[in-house]
Amino acid sequence: MDEAVSMLADRIEPGDHVWWQQGPSEAITLIDGLLRLCEERESEEPVHAFSGLSLNPRFGEPLPAGIDLTSYGAMGTLRSAAGAGRLGIVPCHYSAVPRLFAHRRLGADVALLQVSAPDDTGQVSFGVSADYGADLLEHSRVLLAEVNHAVPFNPHATTLSLASLDAYIETHRPLPENSVRTPDAVDLAIAGSIAELIPNGSTVQAGVGSLPNAIYGALQGHSELGIHSGVIADPILDLIDSGVITNSRKEIDRGVSVGAMALGHRELYESLPHRSSIRFRETTYTHNPAVLSRLGSLVAVNAALQVDLNGQVNAEMVDGRYLGGIGGQADFARAASATGTLSIIALRSTSRSGSTIVPALSGGFVATGRPDVDVVVTENGVADLRGLTHSQRAAALIGIADPEQCESLHSALGEQHSPSLPRTPRLAMSSHSS
Known part of the structure; x- marks a missing residue:
């Protein structure tokens, strides 16, 4: 059992609700460890997990039966899980996500965080985000982290004390990048x-x-x-x-x-x-x-x-x-x-x-x-x-x-003739107005 799986096994019980940050802030090492743990516990009550936008290629593969995955949409690699019928979608405005956790309509027993190495005062940083992760910290019983030395310490993002974490592992994993095609x-x-x-x-x-x-x-x-x-x-x-x-x-x-x-x-x-x-x-x-x-x-x-x-x-x-x-x-x-x-x-x-x-x-x-x-x-x-x-x-x-x-x-529309409106209606504002 590797270090991530061992740390998670000691602190995540079957039936727990787990969440993690999204995009480049995903704690990918811990998430992959959780999926391996869920494979081992396949006959037990599943872990209920919440994910936002994912750049983790692991979600492009079949998921273990021991995880019940939920999101506010099928963004990034979560599209594969949605296509396989393994992703539950909560149709909500993004602004409502923190409130759903605060009102316990979504569970937040365990947080899987990705943070920077600590600064001289013992503070770690989310590096590239605040997002819903900053809102959900106070609702989480257990804070587990991947201290990723590739995450920049950014004082302009969410920071917290290393001592506030219940456990962590250290990694040096490049942050996932969002590659898009050149505009045509x-x-x-x-x-x-x-x-x-x-x-x-x-x-x-x-x-x-x-x-x-x-x-x-x-x-x-x-x-x-x-x-x-x-x-x-x-x-x-x-x-x-x-x-x-x-x-x-x-x-x-x-x-x-x-x-x-x-x-x-x-x-x-x-x-x-x-x-x-x-x-x-x-x-x-x-x-x-x-x-x-x-x-x-x-x-x-x-x-x-x-x-x-x-x-x-x-x-x-x-x-x-x-x-x-x-x-x-x-x-x-x-x-x-x-x-x-x-x-x-x-x-x-x-x-x-x-x-x-x-x-x-x-x-x-x-x-x-x-x-x-x-x-x-x-x-x-x-x-x-x-x-x-x-x-x-x-x-x-x-x-x-x-x-x-x-x-x-x-x-x-049941129309017999094209309506007599201009193709591009006149705009009320002029371009580059001050």
Whole structure:
């Protein structure tokens, strides 16, 4: 029995509820040890585990019967577990995750943490995050850690005392990186249209991936932007270094880019301790409606799998396959539309499953409701839905769909003729306005 399995076996009982951090903060050595322990205990009551976004390749393999795995979505390598029927999805806003644990709707008996080596005062750091992990510490009976010497000690992330840990092992394992393809012509076309919608001085929220990377790249001509987002991604560093992101006009956290976690490459992770203008905060802050409502400059840019002709957004499932989750999309979209500046949904007009502008969402799953969607953007243009009736919204969305799908979309509406609305409705705001 190796060191990780031995430590876990002494402290995790059958039926316990275990959670771990997500993304590059995953305690992969401990998680893999837990899976081996569950294989050994296969005939006993399963361990109940909660995971967020995973970059752990082990979840691409069959899971032992001795673990019952739950998440708020099928992100990263968890898609494989979802496809195999081994992942339970809790459909909730990301802002609700800490509250579900606080109210014991989800269990937190044992935490599996990844932390840095201690500093001179005996403090260890999450290094590249705060996120829900910072919120769940107080609800956990046992704190077990992988002290990973590859994790940078970052005073701008969550820190805790090494002495507060019940047990730990030491490793030197590179943090998993989030590799995405280079943005293509379609990504760049969408990004260019979105950049025209974002005024100078905006506080921007966007995700990670090829399209968000393209969107950040398209903002190089802007000025005085701020960041308040769930994720700090690689391109944000370029915008900070070029003087585009200054956070000088944010209503709160002025001068500071705020995120829940970093997700990118090694250069991003290693630079964070030296960048006091990037701070990681717990989910109960980054996604808190009361906090977001104070950001009148907020522009939220979120991706979708599908948008229906009412403007409702599916970010979870297509063709019976769970590919994502509600996540923080609705948290930010609602705030940006109601008390901020603009809520934007971005997507390619087609996917492997066909048109992404659809008469009805796959499975009927709605991640973000139509009142919280101001603008939808594809490579074919911009549909500004603000102030439009149901029929006008449908016409505007058909106008940015794949041209080969427009006739079938009209037929689905029972229309005999194409509505006489312009392909790209006139926008209320001018580009690069101050």
